Amino acid sequence: MSIYRKVQAVERLYHNLEKDVATFQKATDLKCKSGCGMCCLKPDIAASPLEFLPLAYHLFKNGQALEWLEKAEKSNSKICINLNSLIAEENGGFCNLYTQRGLICRLFGFSAMLGKDRKPQLVTCKTIKEIFPEAVDKANQHIKERKFTPVISHYYQQLRSIDAELGQNSLPINKAIAQAIRTVLAYYAYRNPRRAG
Template structure:
């Protein structure tokens, strides 16, 4: 059942967030203040499974129909539909659904891959300095226990091999997740937990405004 997968994905997100926070504390790495360059990228990808918790949240908060229409209207663009620009400064802003962001959004800049010599190599964001204020070098940073993209990719696939393997543009992944969750909610009479009952990843509560309720089929 998709709702069971939702809880499993959120548990994995908790684990990822803990690993990234520990790595940031050990290395001193942080995103530059106000930088949202990664949000403008059209190369951000996710699996459908990663978007399932967000799909449930959007139905619970009556935003699903609006998001579906936006994705369909802007289908030629792969820039993440969830980015909300700052009206006073279009080059800044943030994620409108931060607690439900995908794996790449949680890990980018603070995770790496194993190189040909079997050593972890940081996939560093180009906007991050090579050396932080404490004087740590790239070698120092990579010597810490680094979260690995491959490891968490395997973990998401293990939850559901069909929905958790294929990566695609993030808007397409969200569109498919919304379609699957919407079908389940239409066909089954199931108690859908409220946002308050879901154990969300910490630090950023869901505060997006509600939209008109989804019409019955």
């Protein structure tokens, strides 16, 4: 499968996830605090390179891949290099390229993980729990009643089915971004960039 086809498959997964998260949020009233972005400041976020293949492809198509690769490889910070320190409403948050964010960024706060008993448990942040406790209670009840809830492992299984190798490894977020960029650059190294697609 070509890089472009993989990017399309990841983007389809993200499109379906966005609808699933919106449905869950509407049913539970869960939402982020406006202008928060605290989850982006977590220093130990891990992701797979496949999650950032759309970002890498976008950067390649816009002639920014090498610049971002250098930035990712030279960064000593454990904070995502895509983080914008200033909130920008048009970006949707603190992410410089919000529409190109990874799967973990899309799931956190509004999904569930399966516990040892295989029952879903809400995964959300301390800020949401403190500011919107009624919504958190409503979400927990929603999950308990076995109503539709985005479950993290289901989306990661779908992601890995696109490319098992790129979707399997969990790396620190900047290393995942760098690996995604290297993958795109390597793929197009001997192909006509004008025909990237």
